[in-house]
Amino acid sequence: MPGEGFKALADPTRRRILELLREDNCTAGELAEHFDISKPSLSHHLATLKNAGLVTDERHGQNIVYSLNTTVMQDLIGWFMGFTNTEGDKDE
Amino acid sequence: MPGEGFKALADPTRRRILELLREDNCTAGELAEHFDISKPSLSHHLATLKNAGLVTDERHGQNIVYSLNTTVMQDLIGWFMGFTNTEGDKDE
DNA sequence: TAGATAGTTAGACAAACATCTAAATATCGA
């Protein structure tokens, strides 16, 4: 189930988008200013992130505002946490 | 720099390999028993994980034993941790 | 309602990826 999330994180542009949204919610246009790719390409990345559940979008007039979905982020962190403390996990 | 790590995690077979190695070190052959893909395909996945620094390998006679490199795993976790506690990060 | 602005959808294309079979390398045991 979290497979889409991991795939979404594989691209550096998408990771950077998440980092920007961590600071503050942004419109698609504001996000676009940070990258050297076309708006359709950025839109495609946003759709990938949305599909993975990592971001949500909401229209405000002409703009569409994107926000981080921390819940899904937490799920991914949960997977990673299984790899910390491996010593204690074993029956030893 | 952690880009290779994230790309390596994008594939479900590779994530499963990491989960298996979390339990115990394995030879390439032992790992292969858990998957329905050819040995060369598995070897390719292992090379990807090795290239990302997520696993290390060591030859023991005829076998090559793979182990998790928890250090690089921790680096990835570090990236995720930046997404927890976002409220406290802001100047508010 | 017409024009401008914000953003997405459609379609094409090259690069990257996962997979396979066949062949090569490395080690062990007789």
Place this chain on the structure above:
DNA sequence: TCGATATTTAGATGTTTGTCTAACTATCTA
């Protein structure tokens, strides 16, 4: 050294991905 076993490397192939331009949809403003 020869044959068997473990694994990787090479080369080919179909699929997925990231990118683009062109066209479309939605909203605002005059």
